[in-house]
Amino acid sequence: MTSxxxxxxxxxxxxxxxxxxxxxxxxxxxxPGLAADVAGPASIVAVVAxxxxxxxxxxxxxxxxxxxxxxxxxxxxxxxxxxxTAARATGYWFxxxxxxxxxxxxxxxxxxxxxxxxxDRSAVALLAIVIVLPPFAINLLGVRxxxxxxxxxxxxxxxxxxxxxxxxxxxTEASRFEPFLPHGWAGVGTAISLFVWAFAGWxxxxxxxxxxxxxxxxxxxxxxxxLVVTGLAYLLLQIVTVGVLGDRAGEGAVPLxxxxxxxxxxxxxxxxxxxxxxxxxxxxxxxxxxxxxxGASLAANRDLPRVLAPGAEAGGIPRRALLLFFVIAMSxxxxxxxTGGQVQTFILIHTSNMVSIYAVGxxxxxxxxxxxxxxxFMAAVAAVLSVGLLFLAGANLLPAAxxxxxxxxxxxxxRLRRTPRADGEARHAAPEAQGAGADAAVVASAVxxxxxxxxx
Numbered sequence: 001m002t003s004x005x006x007x008x009x010x011x012x013x014x015x016x017x018x019x020x021x022x023x024x025x026x027x028x029x030x031x032p033g034l035a036a037d038v039a040g041p042a043s044i045v046a047v048v049a050x051x052x053x054x055x056x057x058x059x060x061x062x063x064x065x066x067x068x069x070x071x072x073x074x075x076x077x078x079x080x081x082x083x084x085t086a087a088r089a090t091g092y093w094f095x096x097x098x099x100x101x102x103x104x105x106x107x108x109x110x111x112x113x114x115x116x117x118x119x120d121r122s123a124v125a126l127l128a129i130v131i132v133l134p135p136f137a138i139n140l141l142g143v144r145x146x147x148x149x150x151x152x153x154x155x156x157x158x159x160x161x162x163x164x165x166x167x168x169x170x171x172t173e174a175s176r177f178e179p180f181l182p183h184g185w186a187g188v189g190t191a192i193s194l195f196v197w198a199f200a201g202w203x204x205x206x207x208x209x210x211x212x213x214x215x216x217x218x219x220x221x222x223x224x225x226x227l228v229v230t231g232l233a234y235l236l237l238q239i240v241t242v243g244v245l246g247d248r249a250g251e252g253a254v255p256l257x258x259x260x261x262x263x264x265x266x267x268x269x270x271x272x273x274x275x276x277x278x279x280x281x282x283x284x285x286x287x288x289x290x291x292x293x294x295g296a297s298l299a300a301n302r303d304l305p306r307v308l309a310p311g312a313e314a315g316g317i318p319r320r321a322l323l324l325f326f327v328i329a330m331s332x333x334x335x336x337x338x339t340g341g342q343v344q345t346f347i348l349i350h351t352s353n354m355v356s357i358y359a360v361g362x363x364x365x366x367x368x369x370x371x372x373x374x375x376x377f378m379a380a381v382a383a384v385l386s387v388g389l390l391f392l393a394g395a396n397l398l399p400a401a402x403x404x405x406x407x408x409x410x411x412x413x414x415r416l417r418r419t420p421r422a423d424g425e426a427r428h429a430a431p432e433a434q435g436a437g438a439d440a441a442v443v444a445s446a447v448x449x450x451x452x453x454x455x456x
Contacts, residue, residue, distance in 0.1 A: 022201035046191035063375025097353025172243025295321025
């Protein structure tokens with residue numbers, strides 16, 4: 001059933017900014033260089049492929065968010081189609097699994113800032129901690145404040161990317177695009193896997209869909225604009241990265257700095273420093289709005305403690321859920337810093353959970369969207385592609401499997417906890433039923449149906 005809560009205050013400008021920031025994220029800082037390193041000039045093909053794959057995915061999420069605005073996002077759609085246990089698993093994948101990407105954001109930001117400011121790498125830990133604090137404070141003030149802040153951050157980000165690409169194009173050399181497939185199609189496959197990280201984020205809007213003034217009109221428009229902007233940004237940046245840097249594209253921990261130094265020595269490093277700060281703050285800001293709403297929604301459905309539920313309603317500020325996620329995010333960051341700042345494990349946890357969310361979410365979309373509509377057809381295509389990504393993920397799905405197991409355990413625990421109470425009520429009702437001349441079979445029937453009433 002569509003949410004009956006009053007809609008919020010986000011318009012096209014703020015909504016588009018939130019969508020762009022969710023997708024045009026930290027991938028800008030590392031992926032153009034890494035993809036060029038593993039696939040060479042053919043990394044451009046990988047970008048085009050992921051853009052094409054993103055169209056049905058983004059379109060499906062837009063159709064779901066516009067038709068069923070709900071702070072539970074993908075988890076709420078899965079609940080409609082596949083039941084409470086699957087919905088609980090989906091919520092856990094996002095809240096606890098996708099949340100593992102936070103140390104990646106913070107540490108990448110710290111790496112760039114230390115490189116630009118010529119600080120010792122020991123400062124990365126302190127900078128990483130400092131970076132995550134402002135977005136949490138902003139979101140504690142509410143999504144409306146976060147939306148306008150996001151508009152400013154996204155505007156600056158897009159402007160700097162345009163300037164960097166414009167400065168780099170004259171320096172591109174045709175010779176750097178040969179050979180086009182130095183590592184074969186296997187390298188292109190690896191590059192596609194990398195760019196899945198870059199283009200993840202379309203699901204964020206589903207969690208704040210109730211905050212839009214007119215979800216059915218604004219969300220599709222914001223999604224379309226964001227898809228064009230982010231696709232062009234990544235494609236153009238990949239072209240100039242290959243054309244300017246060639247074999248040097250993947251060198252160092254901060255590859256975008258090499259491009260900036262090549263096209264604008266001195267000034268370029270400062271510009272990239274601004275980009276890094278905008279990207280990290282922007283992505284943290286937009287994702288936190290979703291995490292807060294999701295946490296409160298999970299609590300309202302008793303998948304998390306009910307004390308976290310305030311703020312799930314449209315216009316509400318889920319401060320308790322945000323504070324819980326702050327603890328989770330800082331725990332992840334502490335582990336990452338204690339293990340030497342290696343972020344690969346956290347990227348894998350994040351990616352495996354995202355793939356799981358997409359696969360289950362797209363399957364649910366085919367079941368709840370009106371058949372043979374544009375949204376339904378996009379969901380069908382996206383479901384097939386997402387299931388394919390599951391097979392590609394392989395062993396990296398273990399963290400997602402563990403969270404799914406936790407969701408099943410919660411279901412079993414609820415049934416075991418409630419069934420004895422239902423049995424006791426039935427036994428208490430039996431003498432009364434017999435005294436009134438009722439058939440004892442009625443009591444037996446009530447006892448046998450008790451587990452069914454308490455499922456999920």
